[in-house]
Amino acid sequence: MDMTALMAPFEKVASDYYGYARDAAAAGRKVAGCMCSYAPQELLYAAGYLPIRILGREGDTRRADELLQAFSCSFARSVLDSALEQEWPFLDLVMFSHTCDTMQNVADLWRAHTPDTDTLIASMPTRTDGEASLRYCMAELERLKKKLEAKTGPISDEKLTEAIRLYGDHRKTMQDLYALRAAKPGLLSGAQMMTISVAAFLMDRAEHLPLARAVLSALNTAAEPGGVSWPRVFVAGSMCRHVGFIELMEAAGCAVVGDDLCVGSRSFAHGDPDGDTPIEALARAYLERIPCPAFHRDGRHPGHALVEAARRDKADGVIFLLTNFCDPMAFDYVPVKKALDDAGIPALSLSVEQHREPPEQLRTRVEAFVEMLRESEGA
């Protein structure tokens, strides 16, 4: 098994976020940027676009700072700045989806200031349970479909079904990979897993799928190297696009075995796309996924859900990656931390800025945490 060769295509894409899309655009493909994992990419794919995820970038956000107060999250400022600097001329269209108060206003600012790019906003329901929400979501998807059809011509049910199947298969493969990583962390590191995820957001899923499957089948049959047993860490948070954070953790001597991150497993944790029509199947897939903290599902307890996920992945501890000014996550943090305390699972909270590399001083904190996990394991 040649892991280097298996990982090479993902690393190539993840090392130059928008290179893949730029090349596709140069070859004549229409590219659509999605601001969040709730943008119904299947619709875009069926309409002939290459949907990619906008992830932000390093660097200051001077132009965005003129439009957005300093109490906004670094993701919002970073992506808005890139848009204002016209860094993504290869995008034909940008799709927002309704999540939090910040992105709601950023969508509006964005479309006012990028007149040359089409902007579509998917006003997805905040409520993810119940028939009313399903009906609304379907109607909203129909509205978006019509908007896209006005640009690209009719989207047939066959095309849409095909796209839904591709994305469904791809998510299933990613879920299998995440499960395999938890089962055999010695074979696939957390950083490698995140690199595969980041690449998935930036590539054609039809091209990513066989590559991911190749990793899966190679590792399924491989035996884990014996010897060192590292503390197992689960990572929780909202946005974090930096593989560097996971690398930093693993360099401190732990294995990142699972995550509940928006740029991570959560974006592949969709429901089975079932329904009488393709639109219904699509709506169900998005509504039944593990929700982003900005959403509402009656009776869902984020703390219980996280304890369950951490236990499933046999985590010894949890590290939070918290983006400043991310309100939905900041609210959830309290019950989640409490549930972890009650369950006796140690946790560490780190603050993440999307437009900066992980600061060096985090290393010491992570090392101390990992050391503590190792000691309590020994005891």
Place this chain on the structure above:
Amino acid sequence: MSIELPRLKSYSRMKQIMTMYYGCAKMAEGTNQKQAWITSGAPVEFLYAADITPLYPENHAAMCGATKMADMLCAAAEDAGFSRDLCSYARTDIGAILAGTSPIGGMPKPDLLVCCNNICGTVTKWYQELQRIFDVPLVFIDAPYQYDEEDTDHAVAYMKEQLEEYIRIIETVTGKPFDHDKFKEVIALSETAADLWRDIQEMLAHKPAPMNSFDTFIHLAPIVTLRGTQICIDYYEELKAEVQERIDNGIAAIPGEKYRLGWDNLAIWHCINALSQKFAEHQAALVVSTYPESFCYRGPIHDENDPLLSFASTYIGGYINHGLDYREKELAHMAEKFSLDGFVMHSNRSCRAYSFGQYELARRLEDKHGVPSLMLEADMNDSRTWSDEQVNTRVEAFMETLAARR
């Protein structure tokens, strides 16, 4: 040196009403009288129709802010892990629950929670937390944000379905069938109050303005909490008469009114008097605000025979649940109708929904409509980031700009 501003007689009546309102709620705690906690923008009429007392954590938080208790309560929530960057209303109220104290000794425990996200996404998270604390039913009404100007049909239909569900949950809580006749009566009372409230605000278009927006903030408590009751109507009739009397007698809220300003965003509760004084020194009257306007908004669909549909259209939300183009239009309209010299935009650290976009709106108002704005960086409830000096300097500079434009 402070300037003597004419005081509204209705103020003491309003205080009486609010004291009674909270007093009754406190007394009802532990009795059979059902009480609900509800967000300020949610349809309250259903509760009054079902004889459930609505209580407003937001109003309660503002009261804590105005009485300078908010900082202490916010700190209590922060000690429990809530980030200091979160909404200070949420921190104040959660802090009041945790600390078991507030100007009224804490709000009575709810039997029901009603949350509508037509004002922000923060309430979604806040009420999820309240449900975990109190373990009572939560009505969550999802009002899709209206990015474009016209409310879309499927969003209105979605709202309507959720209102039907709201009724079903109320029936479970009260154990009684929902009284649709009483509901109609409550709607009529609510509309009358909203109309009075709108009339009063429109009277501020008069020059000189008979009342100040800072007064409006104070006098908005009954329309928020008691909309749908006769008390509310009686109160605003009294207030309206008093404001009319001022117009008739030529009494100005700000003696020697020279400038007329609009206000955007929530009030800054912890320094409402000081700010009022500050502007009065410059003979500037604040005559209109986007915030109180929210409580007399009416949606584009009005169908007498289908109150739920009309409600759905209205409660999808006014100013704050609409995109920037809509907001720009509203602000420009206000500037014209109220003969404004400028806007004061409270860039509210606590409210991303309301605040993000203000820089853009200020620019559009200046460029397209010739109306300048002052950006005041503050927080509605948390005074710990407030700097008198900085605010004074900004106000002075803005007033100089306005003077130079004359």
